[in-house]
Amino acid sequence: MSDISVKAQTVVPDAKKVTAGEKKVKHGRKQSIRATISNIIMCGPMTIWSVLFILIPVVMLVFMSFMTKGLLGKIVYKFTLVNYTDIFKPVYFNVVKESLIIALWTTLLTVLLGYPLGMVMSKLKKKTTGVITILMMLPLWVSGLVILYSFVIMLNNSGTINSFLMNIGLIKKPLQLLYNNFSVTIGMVYMFLPFAVLPMYSSIEKLDPSLIEASKDLGANPVTTFFKVTLPLTSPGIFAGVILTFIPCIGYYMVTDMLGGGTSMLVGNLIYRQFTISRNWPFGAALSVVLSLIILLMVVIYTKLGGDLDDLAS
Amino acid sequence: MPKKKKKGHGWKIAGNIYLVIMLILLYAPVAVMIRYSFNNSRANVTWQGFTTKYYAELFQDSNLWDIFFTTLLIAIIVTVIGTVIGTMGAVGLSKAKFPGKKLITNSIYFPIVIPEIVLAVAMLLMFNGAGVQLGIPTIVIGNVTLVLPYVYITVKARLVGMDPSTEEASMDLGADRFYTFTHITMPEIMPGIIAGAFMSFSLVLDELIITSFLTDAETVTLPIKVYSMIKKGISPEINALTTIVFLAAMLLVVMYLVVTELIDKRKQRLAV
Numbered sequence: 001m002s003d004i005s006v007k008a009q010t011v012v013p014d015a016k017k018v019t020a021g022e023k024k025v026k027h028g029r030k031q032s033i034r035a036t037i038s039n040i041i042m043c044g045p046m047t048i049w050s051v052l053f054i055l056i057p058v059v060m061l062v063f064m065s066f067m068t069k070g071l072l073g074k075i076v077y078k079f080t081l082v083n084y085t086d087i088f089k090p091v092y093f094n095v096v097k098e099s100l101i102i103a104l105w106t107t108l109l110t111v112l113l114g115y116p117l118g119m120v121m122s123k124l125k126k127k128t129t130g131v132i133t134i135l136m137m138l139p140l141w142v143s144g145l146v147i148l149y150s151f152v153i154m155l156n157n158s159g160t161i162n163s164f165l166m167n168i169g170l171i172k173k174p175l176q177l178l179y180n181n182f183s184v185t186i187g188m189v190y191m192f193l194p195f196a197v198l199p200m201y202s203s204i205e206k207l208d209p210s211l212i213e214a215s216k217d218l219g220a221n222p223v224t225t226f227f228k229v230t231l232p233l234t235s236p237g238i239f240a241g242v243i244l245t246f247i248p249c250i251g252y253y254m255v256t257d258m259l260g261g262g263t264s265m266l267v268g269n270l271i272y273r274q275f276t277i278s279r280n281w282p283f284g285a286a287l288s289v290v291l292s293l294i295i296l297l298m299v300v301i302y303t304k305l306g307g308d309l310d311d312l313a314s
Numbered sequence: 315m316p317k318k319k320k321k322g323h324g325w326k327i328a329g330n331i332y333l334v335i336m337l338i339l340l341y342a343p344v345a346v347m348i349r350y351s352f353n354n355s356r357a358n359v360t361w362q363g364f365t366t367k368y369y370a371e372l373f374q375d376s377n378l379w380d381i382f383f384t385t386l387l388i389a390i391i392v393t394v395i396g397t398v399i400g401t402m403g404a405v406g407l408s409k410a411k412f413p414g415k416k417l418i419t420n421s422i423y424f425p426i427v428i429p430e431i432v433l434a435v436a437m438l439l440m441f442n443g444a445g446v447q448l449g450i451p452t453i454v455i456g457n458v459t460l461v462l463p464y465v466y467i468t469v470k471a472r473l474v475g476m477d478p479s480t481e482e483a484s485m486d487l488g489a490d491r492f493y494t495f496t497h498i499t500m501p502e503i504m505p506g507i508i509a510g511a512f513m514s515f516s517l518v519l520d521e522l523i524i525t526s527f528l529t530d531a532e533t534v535t536l537p538i539k540v541y542s543m544i545k546k547g548i549s550p551e552i553n554a555l556t557t558i559v560f561l562a563a564m565l566l567v568v569m570y571l572v573v574t575e576l577i578d579k580r581k582q583r584l585a586v
Contacts, residue, residue, distance in 0.1 A: 038491045042406025043418075045399045046462070050421045053459045057436035058424065064439050117336055120329035134567055135337060139344045141516040142563050145540045146556040149548045150343035153350055158360050160346065190343065243427075251429030254522055258544045268431050275435065275527065285439065288432040299427045309423050313467040313513075 064285035073279030083286035092270065096290075099266040102181055103249040106188040110196045110245045111238060113189070118201035118237070129201070136194040144191055151187050151259055152178060179261030187259045188249050196241035199311045203237025204230070236307040243302055244312060247295050267291050344560065351553035358547050368550035375551060378539075382555065385535040388450065388525075389518040392457040397511040399458070400465025405499060408473050426463045433460065434527035441528065448530045456524040461517055465510030472506035 065083055068076040086092060121129045139147050154160040155177040162174040177183060207230065215225040231238075253268035267287060274284025303309065351369070355362035372378065407419060425433050437456050446452060480502075484494040500507075522537035529538065540552055 034491065039406055039410035039412075042402045043410050043412075044406075046403025046407065046422070046466070047418050049399060049403075049459070049462065050418050053437065053440070053455060054421045054424050055417075057433075057440040058421075060439045060443055061432070061436040113336070116329070116332060120333045123326065123329065131571065132333070132337070136340060137516075138563060138567065139340065139560070140520070142520075142560045143536070143540070143556050144520050145522060145537055146548065146552055147343050147347050149540075149544070150346035150350070153346050153359060154343070156359055190340070194340070247427065247429055251431035251523065253431065254541055254544070257541075268429070271431055271435060275438065281439070284435060288435045292428045292432050295428060309427070310467045310471060312426050313464045 061285050062289055064282055065289045067282045067285075069280050069282050073281070075281055080282075083283045084290070086283060087286065087290060092287075095265050095270050096267055098181075098264060099250050099268075102185055102188070102264070102266065103246050105181075105185050106192065106249050107242050107245045109185065109189045110193050111200075111241055114193055114197040114241055115200050115238065117193075117197050118204050121197070121201045122205040122207075133194075133198065136197065140191065140194060145254060145258075148187055148191065148255065148258060151183060151190070155183050155186075155259075178259065179263050181260075181264050183259040184256050184264055187255045188245075188252065191252070191255065192245040192248065196244045199240035199244065200234065200237040202311070203234040203240075207233055236302075236305060236311070239302045239305055239307050240311045243295075243298060246298065250291060250295075347553055348557045348560070351550050351557045353550050353553075356547070356549050358550050358553070369554045372551050372554045378551060378555065381534050381536055381539050384450075384533065385519060385537075388453055388457065388535060389515050391454050392461060392518045393511050393515045395454070396458045396461040396514045397465050397507060400462050400510060401469050401503070401507050403462075404466045404469035404473060405495070405503070408470065422463050422466050424463075425460050430460065430523040431527075434524045437524070438527045448528055450533055452528040453525050453533065453535075456528040457518045457521055460521065460524055461510075461514035464513045464517070465507070468510040468513070469503050469506040472503040476502050 064075070066079050066081070068078045068080045068082070070076040087096065121132060124132070152159075156162070157174040157176070157178070159178070161177060162171075165171045166174065211229055211233070212225055215229045216222075220228065250266055251268040251271075253266060253272045256264055256266050256269050271284050271287050271291070274280045274287065299309070350358055350361070352364050352366060353361055354365040354367070403422070407415065434456065437452075437459065441448060441452050476499075481494055481498050484498045485491070489497070520537055521535075522541055525535050526538055526541065529535070536555075540548060543549065543552065
């Protein structure tokens, strides 16, 4: 009995759905052509752009990395793995190693300085946070490069910091603050901190405060709560900050040029050199491919951790 | 209980002090940059006395103004193209289904997940392979590619929060797709479009890596000019120009804040 009634009940709406569906199909055939046209107009430019200026260049980059270097910067179209094995030569491998060390230090400092900043900002009023965000970004929006040059003025042997320290009698001889990995790292942190703070701030801000209260109610002290609740739950934000620092850091050859003074070199400088002074495009391409693979690996880990790529554009 | 409150208060004060210190540290280089625009030294590494002569020189230096306006022009063109294509793409790709769509939507993220220098190199190889002469057009294409994901993502974020039934209602009431797009969708996603456009503009204004790979010998933008001066010292003239731009940007921000504050107050008054 009940079985039949259930069947009857399910059949009736189904029948209704069919007729409605048929109507839609009849009506929709004319519309679907229009919908297709509008879809083509809307998606077309972006699709073509992505294929022409992202996908094809990337394919050509990978292709170039397997080609042979000819005389005077010419390219011989013959398959080789030399460009990849060359990376392991001590001269180049040291650059890779040093880049990774600088990038790791920069990332570590940026996160350590930025995370508390995000925490403080999440406690403020929304409007105040907005103003602070703009204030933090403004110098970089105007001209990161010119403002970065201030570090040359501040850190050089007769610069602001050294003359201040000598005047108060703390040091006798000026400290070598400029043209080493220290100055490069400081400059990099300055460039990336404002960008890295934003995803960390938004993940802290989204954190449900009742979870923290629950942790407190269950007897955890603030330190335990921070390490067991806050930190794990905001880890996607932290990782977004890490990626936002790490990705550009290795490639920003101008920071090393300005503050490293030729003593320190990053993979970015090495790539730049292959396309300017050395004119070895295949090797430059191979370096670019390896650099991208390292970073894509990080991005995959980030998305596996539950991170959203959209947060990287904050 | 009062003890606990006091403790929380202490943390808050410490946090605010930290925030102020960080802001001071972030602005110290800016202050130095502004101060050294008055430095009487072309190499501009050590302080050689106060002068305003570089501001006077700046206003007579037609070459530098040419460079500045070229940079501005490129930034505007890139922003317009990037915003239009990115917005259309975000709206279109949110609905359309076609084979290979996943590849396209993933490739859009490429410019933000790979280092700029890799994108620059890849595009140089492509233009070189196609036999395209480098110049302003290639710079524009390169920079649009860089900013597209930002526009796409900010607009997409607005679309996600949008109720699709309003669009359907508009079409059911007889509006065509174009009318629906301009009158229903556009106003809804406008904040995303503006945010994307603003981000693009500020990115391109300071873009060095892609531009320096895709430029010819004649086209010089401000970042390229600045980069070329790194070894010899950036002249106070550049500092003077940056100071003016910085103050103008500051003024715009203040104006924006005042206007939004006034609008908010008026809205509140109207609500009452």
